[in-house]
Amino acid sequence: QKEVEQDPGPLSVPEGAIVSLNCTYSNSAFQYFMWYRQYSRKGPELLMYTYSSGNKEDGRFTAQVDKSSKYISLFIRDSQPSDSATYLCAMSGGGETSGSRLTFGEGTQLTVNP
Amino acid sequence: GAGVSQSPRYKVAKRGQDVALRCDPISGHVSLFWYQQALGQGPEFLTYFQNEAQLDKSGLPSDRFFAERPEGSVSTLKIQRTQQEDSAVYLCASSLGGAGAGGYTFGSGTRLTVV
Numbered sequence: 040q041k042e043v044e045q046d047p048g049p050l051s052v053p054e055g056a057i058v059s060l061n062c063t064y065s066n067s068a069f070q071y072f073m074w075y076r077q078y079s080r081k082g083p084e085l086l087m088y089t090y091s092s093g094n095k096e097d098g099r100f101t102a103q104v105d106k107s108s109k110y111i112s113l114f115i116r117d118s119q120p121s122d123s124a125t126y127l128c129a130m131s132g133g134g135e136t137s138g139s140r141l142t143f144g145e146g147t148q149l150t151v152n153p
Numbered sequence: 154g155a156g157v158s159q160s161p162r163y164k165v166a167k168r169g170q171d172v173a174l175r176c177d178p179i180s181g182h183v184s185l186f187w188y189q190q191a192l193g194q195g196p197e198f199l200t201y202f203q204n205e206a207q208l209d210k211s212g213l214p215s216d217r218f219f220a221e222r223p224e225g226s227v228s229t230l231k232i233q234r235t236q237q238e239d240s241a242v243y244l245c246a247s248s249l250g251g252a253g254a255g256g257y258t259f260g261s262g263t264r265l266t267v268v
Contacts, residue, residue, distance in 0.1 A: 043195075045195070047193070073256070075259075080261070080264075081261050081262075082157070082244055082246075082259030082260050082261045082262050083196065083244070083259045084259070085256050085257070085258070088256050127195050127196075129195075139184065139186075139201055139208075139209075140186070140198040140201060140209065140212070141186075141188075141196075141198065141257070142198070143195030143196050143197070144195050145193075145194055145195050146193075146194070146195050
């Protein structure tokens, strides 16, 4: 079983829809939670960064972390065609050595149709 | 430069050939990571440097993989005697801080195809 599980999709929505992306994890040592967006043939780009449980909002994006359920979510409001990409959840435990490494989900491929 | 630069962007190697992949991190960034991303998968950790010290190499899949960062800036990932299963995108990431920061900046990667 993978440490981080993410539904790979693909997910296809109409423009303006609310998108919900989710990941579950098994390692209770994870403290830092991130969402990256990856366009085709590009490297991942950091979207949201959260420490421990709670919500964080940035424009059309909201990240939620529920450590008790080991469940994180990313919501995209008023989705745009330019949001079409692969969304990767990532997490780490912190610490000087191996705690810095990110463990990624498989990625969810999102298409927003105009 | 403004971002993390990786070269070459694309590399085709014959099975058994040695390859070297280069990463130029953002100037002044202390931490540098290498990840391997297979097609349709999330990136998987290979190795981590803090300045010139390689603090974690537990993700390197075999002793054919070797990474260095001798002066604490540019890093090279070397793969000896390449195999078809080494075909993947190799991503480099850097961050200003050390452990736990998480908000890394990734390069666009080197796409390695072993034929």
